[in-house]
Amino acid sequence: MEAIVLKEFGGPEVLRIFEVPLPECGPDDIVIRVRAAGVNRADLLERQGLYPPPPPRPEYQIPGLECAGEVVKTGSRVVRFREGDRVMALVSGGGYAQYVACPEDFAMPIPPGLSDIEAAAIPEAFLTAYDALFDKAQLAMGQSVLIHAGAGGVGSAAIQLAHVAGLHVVTTVGTEEKRQRVLALGAEVAVNYHDEVFEDVVRSWSNGQGVDAILDFVGQQYLTANMASLKTTGTIVVIGTLSGTDASIHLGQLLGRRLTVRGTALRSRPKYEKMRLIQTFQERTHAFFASGRLGAIIDRTFPLAQAAEAHRYLVTNQTIGKVILTVD
Numbered sequence: 001m002e003a004i005v006l007k008e009f010g011g012p013e014v015l016r017i018f019e020v021p022l023p024e025c026g027p028d029d030i031v032i033r034v035r036a037a038g039v040n041r042a043d044l045l046e047r048q049g050l051y052p053p054p055p056p057r058p059e060y061q062i063p064g065l066e067c068a069g070e071v072v073k074t075g076s077r078v079v080r081f082r083e084g085d086r087v088m089a090l091v092s093g094g095g096y097a098q099y100v101a102c103p104e105d106f107a108m109p110i111p112p113g114l115s116d117i118e119a120a121a122i123p124e125a126f127l128t129a130y131d132a133l134f135d136k137a138q139l140a141m142g143q144s145v146l147i148h149a150g151a152g153g154v155g156s157a158a159i160q161l162a163h164v165a166g167l168h169v170v171t172t173v174g175t176e177e178k179r180q181r182v183l184a185l186g187a188e189v190a191v192n193y194h195d196e197v198f199e200d201v202v203r204s205w206s207n208g209q210g211v212d213a214i215l216d217f218v219g220q221q222y223l224t225a226n227m228a229s230l231k232t233t234g235t236i237v238v239i240g241t242l243s244g245t246d247a248s249i250h251l252g253q254l255l256g257r258r259l260t261v262r263g264t265a266l267r268s269r270p271k272y273e274k275m276r277l278i279q280t281f282q283e284r285t286h287a288f289f290a291s292g293r294l295g296a297i298i299d300r301t302f303p304l305a306q307a308a309e310a311h312r313y314l315v316t317n318q319t320i321g322k323v324i325l326t327v328d
């Protein structure tokens with residue numbers, strides 16, 4: 001099969017197609033004929049040698065954390081899928097290829113009405129957002145959340161999930177076009193941080209109380225303002241560190257207002273945790289996708305052979321929703 005194999009690390013030009021053997025199918029695995037694969041910021045780090053796949057080290061290092069396509073083979077212990085089923089899957093690598101194998105528990109049926117391209121945009125972004133909102137921050141109907149980078153892949157998923165769960169959403173974005181899009185997704189307030197200071201907006205919007213939780217992808221640059229934007233007993237979930245990783249924290253505020261700062265990462269988690277998350281997510285969201293109340297937001301697609309272009313495009317910060325690779 002054809003796949004993007006990382007034979008060296010570096011700039012986007014190292015993303016080249018090679019002919020490699022088909023993936024092996026273990027007893028608990030399915031093999032998916034990939035039609036579309038999501039591009040994620042983590043892939044950019046992996047390409048640079050900064051984000052290795054979890055052990056065991058694969059013989060061919062193929063990036064790609066999520067994909068959608070058709071089941072072409074099932075292992076002897078597989079019970080949930082049959083050949084021909086359309087699935088979307090969270091994979092711990094290997095998505096940038098014509099075929100990928102993964103445990104059946106990491107795959108979900110594609111909700112009716114969704115294309116393969118749309119389905120490939122769901123696993124990484126929506127599972128991360130779902131887990132941050134409802135597991136890490138423990139949010140419930142009527143509570144409030146500040147979602148940074150609201151037009152990003154994860155941010156746009158989080159806004160939709162929060163909206164259908166009856167949460168009040170304030171979000172930040174970098175352009176007016178993004179501001180309009182995130183308002184249409186269900187945010188009540190959208191702050192263009194070039195024009196307004198988000199902590200001021202959050203303070204007045206929440207009548208000086210602050211929000212119950214913050215989903216943060218920015219890290220270093222936002223930590224102090226995030227702390228100031230939280231309600232007493234509020235939680236910051238650190239999902240990304242786009243502006244840097246080193247920040248200092250005012251421990252007096254942390255203990256005085258009983259705040260929580262917690263981190264999350266999807267790829268490195270034990271299998272049973274991912275299985276549980278995928279199962280709960282599927283049960284709770286499948287009908288919302290089928291009815292169109294939740295949707296995949298696709299910015300642009302590139303053929304697999306143009307993965308380098310896709311990586312160059314993602315770092316421009318122009319994207320709204322997801323960038324997807326299509327696979328013939």
Ligand SMILES: NC(=O)c1ccc[n+]([C@@H]2O[C@H](COP(=O)([O-])OP(=O)(O)OC[C@H]3O[C@@H](n4cnc5c(N)ncnc54)[C@H](OP(=O)(O)O)[C@@H]3O)[C@@H](O)[C@H]2O)c1
Pocket residue numbers: 040041042124125128149150151152153154155172173174175178217218221238239240241242243264265266267314317318319321322
């Ligand atoms: N922990 C996990 O398991 C997990 C899972 C998935 C993703 N992530 C991480 O979460 C982050 C977002 O992922 P994504 O897929 O949503 O990315 P994305 O679609 O590329 O969106 C990222 C957006 O963040 C904003 N941004 C970039 N640099 C910024 C900076 N220095 N300060 C403020 N805003 C900045 C930009 O939007 P504006 O122009 O609107 O500011 C950019 O478009 C990434 O760091 C990714 O690695 C973590």
